[in-house]
Amino acid sequence: MMVLITYDVNTETPEGKKRLRLVAKECENVGQRVQKSVFECLVDPAQFVALKHRLEKIIDKEHDSLRYYRLGANWQRRVEHVGANPGYDPEGFLHI
Amino acid sequence: MMVLITYDVNTETPEGKKRLRLVAKECENVGQRVQKSVFECLVDPAQFVALKHRLEKIIDKEHDSLRYYRLGANWQRRVEHVGANPGYDPEGFLHI
Numbered sequence: 284m285m286v287l288i289t290y291d292v293n294t295e296t297p298e299g300k301k302r303l304r305l306v307a308k309e310c311e312n313v314g315q316r317v318q319k320s321v322f323e324c325l326v327d328p329a330q331f332v333a334l335k336h337r338l339e340k341i342i343d344k345e346h347d348s349l350r351y352y353r354l355g356a357n358w359q360r361r362v363e364h365v366g367a368n369p370g371y372d373p374e375g376f377l378h379i
Numbered sequence: 380m381m382v383l384i385t386y387d388v389n390t391e392t393p394e395g396k397k398r399l400r401l402v403a404k405e406c407e408n409v410g411q412r413v414q415k416s417v418f419e420c421l422v423d424p425a426q427f428v429a430l431k432h433r434l435e436k437i438i439d440k441e442h443d444s445l446r447y448y449r450l451g452a453n454w455q456r457r458v459e460h461v462g463a464n465p466g467y468d469p470e471g472f473l474h475i
Contacts, residue, residue, distance in 0.1 A: 287448060289385060291414035291463070318387035318444060321417075339461055348414060348462035352383060354448065361451065365435055366444035367387070 286331060287352040290320040292342070305341045306349075309334060317364075323354075382427060383448040386416040388438070401437045402445075405430060413460075419450075 290306050293299045307316055313334060314324030326334060338349055354361060386402050389395045403412055409430060410420030422430060434445055450457060 287383070289414055289417045291417070295391075317446060318385055321385045321387070321446065335461075342462055344462040346463055348460060348464075350413060350417065350461075351459040352448065352450065353457040355451065355457065361449040363447040364444060365431075365446075366438055366440040367442055368444075 285354040285358040286324050288322045289350045292347040381450040381454040382420045384418045385446045388443040405433050
């Protein structure tokens with residue numbers, strides 16, 4: 284199933300930047316980064332449980348948040364992109 | 380219909396911060412901010428077209444991106460939140 288993961292973190296601190304890097308690394312194992320802190324991950328239910336477990340160990344739950352959106356079947360029909368390419372990164376931050 | 384809107388912008392510049400504020404203002408008219416640059420908007424098809432038009436006038440298409448995800452019916456069942464409350468904002472940035 285396709286799961287959209289959005290991660291809210293303050294990247295003005297080195298710790299926040301590091302957590303974003305670690306979250307990105309986990310998500311990129313099973314999907315792709317489509318914006319700086321938005322990931323589309325293709326997982327089966329067991330992988331999803333394991334991924335959530337790993338992500339929730341990385342984040343600072345007092346300050347950061349994660350949202351998971353299960354996009355269901357036909358998810359490609361539900362998505363539209365406008366503007367800069369997903370891989371565009373003015374800071375050399377994305378690695379798509 | 381529920382549309383999830385994610386906005387990728389560099390908020391390290393005053394112009395980027397301003398664009399995020401303007402995008403947030405438009406989205407908050409028809410929905411709520413759930414993360415710093417993630418919005419859940421309840422719109423009918425005509426409102427969605429009008430909203431997209433307004434947002435795409437605000438953003439810098441060379442550097443920013445917008446993604447729209449039509450979440451469909453039963454969208455509440457598809458969402459999970461972990462960590463800080465949607466309204467939490469270390470910078471006094473959110474207004475929920």
